[in-house]
Amino acid sequence: MADILVYSEKRDTARELTFKAKEFAGALGLGVSAAALGASAREAAAELGAHGADTVYLSEDPALEGLQTDVVAEALAQIVHAAEATCVLVGSTRRGKELASRLAQKLGAGCVTDVGSMAVEDGALVAGRYAFGGNTVARETVITAAKVFAVMPKAFEIGAPVSGAGAVVTPSLELTPSAVTVVDRRPKEGQAVDLAAANRIVGMGRGFDKREDLALGEQLADALKAELGATKGIADFQWVSEDRVIGLSGAKTSPELYVAVGISGQIQHTVGISSAKLIVAVNKDKDAPIFQLADYGIVGNLYDVLPALIEKLKA
């Protein structure tokens, strides 16, 4: 039987996609395979079997050391043939996006990356992704025989493990080590902030005149027990770290409350907040596009409005 093959180097994303693939496969009359690759893949393989993969292809081939894109793509291409997979779902991390494209080229496949939503419609997988810099959402199908999709982590829920775990097989792959070698790996600084998971966020934009003034935003965030976010523009000034950026080049958030302060509402930012349940905007320009997206709008100078609001909230 033809299969959907799932792979992600991120274990939670691999489980998420495997679980969802089970649903797609059911609707399309396909089976589900998953790949677990690299030195510590044995544990991941068992998990994927418990999350809906009928067959898990496990390889600890030494050539996979460092998970270089060229070698992982070759490994997956060989597993695609072994599993007779017609569709591959990869996690759209930076590593995964690079991998999906190289794999697609090997398979002569069309590919859609940064997929934010996916569903089976009329017997085909339809992928939704932002286009035109976030101005629109394109709904795309892949029409080549083999299909590759890179799906954003957390696009779906991770379902609970099921009983009747799938079989783990260890194919013998023919791999050559990559010419790319790892010199050093270190965790990024400032990983403490996870805006995608934040429940309340105060976002700061170019309406703040200088770096010291961001203290006002911090005080408001404190009063609301909110996380601090920012536009790309503020990070470009190096007033905040990159991990605070919300939007196309940063976090996609879905908080209960988003307060946009001094943010005009460029689409590059607002794609990251459109899933917020409630949006409040403070801006001195009554024509700022952010007000079209706001539930509550305050036209006023943030240097007057924020102190009044902080005082009111603390009272």
Next chain:
Amino acid sequence: MKIVVCVKTNPDLQMVRIKNREPVLEAVPYKVGDLEKNAIEAAIQLRDAAGGGQIVALSVAEANRKIKETLKEVLAMGADEAVVVADAALESADPGAVALAIAKAVELSGGCDLLLFGEGSTDNYSGQVGSRTAELLGLPQIGYARKITVAGAGIQVERSMDEMTETLEAPLPAVVTVVSEINEPRIPSLMNIMKAGKKPVTEYTLADLGLDLAAVGPQRDVLSNLAEEQDRKRIMLQGGAAEQAEALANALIKEGVLER
């Protein structure tokens, strides 16, 4: 060292309007993508550090995008020459087709030591073309570079991944894509803008490259491409700062976000 920098020209997204949820692209000018300017700047810095070399800006697009005029900007920045593949058949071409044209054009212009891309294009950001080209040319690849240095016969690249920073080494030739943190692209001087018009530009059609995209065929079907609908209350809070603050606090309590 010969560096080929792939440059995509995109519609100026600040100028795109939405009408009945459809993007309106009429009269929207095309410009060189921001990440491609980072890639050009990276190439210039590598050439300067090596004390010489050649930078070729390569662009692949449908014929009516005025690529030649748009590419003057990167020639003015410091690229030595431009290669343009312009063909009507490239209109809304899939990343696979664009990669094929790039790979052929690179081969036809004598290969290169380093092939640079932005990590994605400003408009659709699919990030596929660099990887696909690396596969077609059988080259090692390193994506998301924030620093590139020449190390012996190869390169050392520091790259920015989701959760870590990696330092990698690769022999040349190689494909590298860059992120915006890598540098601040220079703004060309008036003198260099004037000189840019005299730099060589080679033009190819797909036939010149021996390519027939019809034989490759389309890879995706775009069912719709519409602006998201937003259903918001759009209540404007009136009065001075104190009244507005009070009205907002009350609204947040009513919405159940704040406790009284």
